[in-house]
Amino acid sequence: MEKMYSYKGFEVTVKLESVRAVSSEFTYGPPVGYVxxxxxxTVDPRRPVGAPIGLVAEGNQVFGTEDDALTAGFNAAKRVIDERGAP
Known part of the structure; x- marks a missing residue:
C-alpha cells in the first residue's frame, strides 16, 4: 500500500512494506505488521529531500495496522519538514 500527502509545499509518500511470519515449512503466513x-x-521543481526513511514502532517492533504505519510515517515527515523550513 502507498499513500501520498501534501504538507507545506512538499509531497510526502508513505509506502507500507508488510512483514510476514514464516512457518517451519518455509511458507509465508499472513502479515504480522508493517514497516x-x-x-x-519538493513539489516544484520535484526533487527528493534526503533518502527515504524506514520507520518501525517503539521497541523496534513493526506497526500492527496499516493505519498506524501510515499515520506514523506522515507524522515523521511533518516533523522533518517543520525542522527544515519552507522550500
Missing part, C-alpha cells in the same frame, strides 16, 4: 517507508519531495 513504513517515507519519502519527501
Amino acid at each position: 513504513a517507508v517515507v519519502s519527501i519531495c
